[in-house]
Amino acid sequence: MQADLSHLLDVPAEVAAPRLLGCELIREFEGQELIAKIVETEAYDQIDEASHSFRGNTTRTSVMFGPAGFLYVYFTYGMHYCMNVVVGVPGHGAAVLIRAIEPLAGVEIMSANRHGLAGPILTNGPAKLTQALAVDRNFNGHNLAESPLKLVLKPSLAGSEIITTTRIGISRAIDKPWRFYIKNNQFVSKPNLA
DNA sequence: CGGCAGATACGCT
DNA sequence: GCGTATCTGCCGT
Numbered sequence: 196m197q198a199d200l201s202h203l204l205d206v207p208a209e210v211a212a213p214r215l216l217g218c219e220l221i222r223e224f225e226g227q228e229l230i231a232k233i234v235e236t237e238a239y240d241q242i243d244e245a246s247h248s249f250r251g252n253t254t255r256t257s258v259m260f261g262p263a264g265f266l267y268v269y270f271t272y273g274m275h276y277c278m279n280v281v282v283g284v285p286g287h288g289a290a291v292l293i294r295a296i297e298p299l300a301g302v303e304i305m306s307a308n309r310h311g312l313a314g315p316i317l318t319n320g321p322a323k324l325t326q327a328l329a330v331d332r333n334f335n336g337h338n339l340a341e342s343p344l345k346l347v348l349k350p351s352l353a354g355s356e357i358i359t360t361t362r363i364g365i366s367r368a369i370d371k372p373w374r375f376y377i378k379n380n381q382f383v384s385k386p387n388l389a
Numbered sequence: 390c391g392g393c394a395g396a397t398a399c400g401c402t
Numbered sequence: 403g404c405g406t407a408t409c410t411g412c413c414g415t
């Protein structure tokens with residue numbers, strides 16, 4: 196029985212983001228089970244200029260203002276999807292961007308979803324992993340306690356296992372230390388940046 | 390391996 | 403119009 200996600204993720208984004216490291220995503224896709232471990236995350240909050248929720252609750256960002264444990268999927272650069280886990284209390288726009296995952300099962304299917312590619316480039320970026328898991332705009336607002344895409348919480352990692360850095364690919368609030376990744380993990384998108 | 394341009398849609402100014 | 407929470411291919415070292 197899956198625990199209630201909305202209650203467990205009812206915390207600020209910068210607290211939820213490192214908490215989600217090591218947790219697992221289970222995607223049922225065409226009768227197959229794809230499983231992956233979250234290895235890199237970033238926090239976004241409505242008080243933060245870099246967040247889509249900064250300008251308020253709009254059609255695009257409304258999911259971020261809903262209950263925790265749901266998926267916020269956005270489309271960017273005219274071709275890419277990225278996925279976030281909504282966190283915090285309802286009415287407050289916050290979410291955690293999943294930046295990288297490590298495949299644990301169903302790697303062949305993920306590879307097929309990625310034009311036959313293999314290795315870290317399969318899932319070491321926010322738009323790469325959505326492609327590998329076949330997640331698109333139809334998943335915006337999806338409840339992560341339900342099939343075909345579930346989030347399974349795992350015990351928190353030790354602080355010594357987690358590296359904290361500034362976020363990637365943004366032009367505002369670039370100094371906030373809201374990017375988190377698992378130390379020495381091969382699937383982290385840009386391990387060098389600190 | 391690092392840097393840069395191009396692809397390409399959409400929300401906001 | 404413009405900028406974007408990105409990726410890929412192509413170039414040079």
